[in-house]
Amino acid sequence: MNRHHALGPKRVAGHTDPAFEEVKAVFEAGLANGDDLGGAVAVFVDGRAVVDLWGGIADRRTGRPWRRDTACPTFSCTKGVTATAALMVSQQYGRGTDEPVSAWWPEFAQHNKHETTLSDLMAHRAGLPVLERPVSVAQAADPAAMADLLAHQYPLWPPGAEHGYHALTFGWLVGEFVRRHTGMTVGEFTCRHLGDRLRIGASGAAVREAARISSPPPEQRVWSAENAPPIPDDTVTEMLAAFADPESLFIRASSNPVASYNDPEVLSAGWPAAGLVTTARDLATFYGDLIGGTLVAPGLLREAITERVRGRDRVLCLESAFGLGYxxxxxxxxxxxxxxxxxxxxxxxxxxxxxxxxxxxxAFAFVPNLRRDWLAGDRRAYRLIAAVYDAL
Structure with a gap:
């Protein structure tokens, strides 16, 4: 292994297998040119750590450096962990993912939701992508109350008929399957069965020592067709309109409750769709364990990564595709x-x-703290993943 140590805010620390030097070069370039403020990337191949790098600034306000064990909010990366928790519970309790939700959550059957299945919840087909009334950060910390709120809502489309990204509600819907069977929140289940470094509900020192999310200057946050990824112009136009419309499903699905992911109250709440605070190393280790067969049976994982939906997403407006939560x-x-x-x-x-x-x-993970958007030209993760595959 090629080892080196951080000598300044733009330098990278960690180790890289010589065959994966290009991954390190891409990561270093991102810090040097300002694409990144701070971050980490980790890669395992066949269970062997071939990349484990970190660098830059963890907190722009203080200049605190990103260290080996600096954790960071990872937003919807959380959904992969929550999906795995649900699969583990399904496996343990012999619950098929195509059984009606009402079999274990009777209250959910109201308002024409009686045929909704767990696979519908996990594949974003439930028709419940938004919370129909404003919810506070404090209220969102109660998973039972959030589940009850969703059980009483009417679906926006017949469950199973279409799909649309359940940006926040995914966690409380799928998490209720975990909670009803184990008596634990997703965060508690994850801590017990997947490790205490995958924090869905961080508090105390874990919050104080976490990287702080920053945003780039306004001119670097402009969404435009010029900077958009290779998708049709009419789709980009529709997406931009949705992002600008406070009544669009996209805005309603992603901004209730209104929250900052630097807020300790938000990070401690353990939102099971967006609350994971962890390191790149621990997130990559999780995915390595998943494909290594130590978390769910290989047959169940094959079922879970089989495509359930693909096509225009009712919420995101562009093409999305899902298996069971992944x-x-x-x-x-x-x-x-x-x-x-x-x-x-x-x-x-x-x-x-x-x-x-x-x-x-x-198994790969990239965790940055400079919040860029891919429609504004963010290719950081893409370039790192491409370098990994080039090295295989």
Whole structure:
């Protein structure tokens, strides 16, 4: 292994297998040119750590450096962990994912939701992507209350008929399956069965020592067709309109409750769709364990990463694709060609990505704290993943 140590805010620390030097070069370039403020990238291949790098600034206000064990909010990367918790519970209790939700959550059956299945919840087909009334950060910390609120809502489309990204409600819907069977929140279940370094509900020192999320200057946050990824112009136009409309499903699904991911109250709440605070190393280790067969049976994982939906997303407006909770390569999850057929995982708002590939035996995670958007030209994770596959 090639080892080196941080000598300044732009330098990188950690280790890299010589065959994966290009991954290090891409990561170093991101810090040097300002694409990144601080962050970490980790890669396992066939269970072996080939990249474990970190660098930059963890907190722009103080200049605190990013250290080996600096954790960071990862936004929707959380969904891959929550999906795995649900699969583990399904496996333990012999619950099929195509059973009606009402079999274990009777209250959910009201308002024409009686045929909704767990797979509908996990594949974003439930028709419940928004909370129909304003919810505070304090209220969102009560998973039972959030589940009850969703049980009383009417679906926006017949469950199973279409799909649309359940940006926040995914966690309380799928999390209720975990809670009803185990008596534990997703955060508690994760801590007990997946490790206490995957924090869905961080508090105390874990929050104080976490990286602080920053945003780039306004001119670097402009969404435009010029900077957009390779998707049709009319789709980009529709998306931009949705992002600008406070009544669009996209805004309603992603901004209730209104919250800052630097707020200790938010990070301690343990939102099971967006609350994961962890390191790149621990997120990549999780995906390595997942494809290694130590968390769920290989047959169940194959079922979970089999495509359940693909096409225009009612919330995101562009193409998305899902298995059982895991996102699959699509317009909303761009990966290089070698990864397109067999990779799965989940990106998070602002650039974080957790990814695995059973065929290539790859587990990957990138965790930054400078919140960029891929429609504004963010290719940080894509370039790192491409360098990984080039090295295989």
């Amino acid at each position: 996102m699959l390569p699509s317009q909303n999850f761009l990966v290089p060609e070698p990864a397109q057929r067999t990779a799965f995982g989940h990106p998070g708002a602002g650039g974080a990505v957790g990814l695995a590939d059973v065929e290539h035996k790859v």
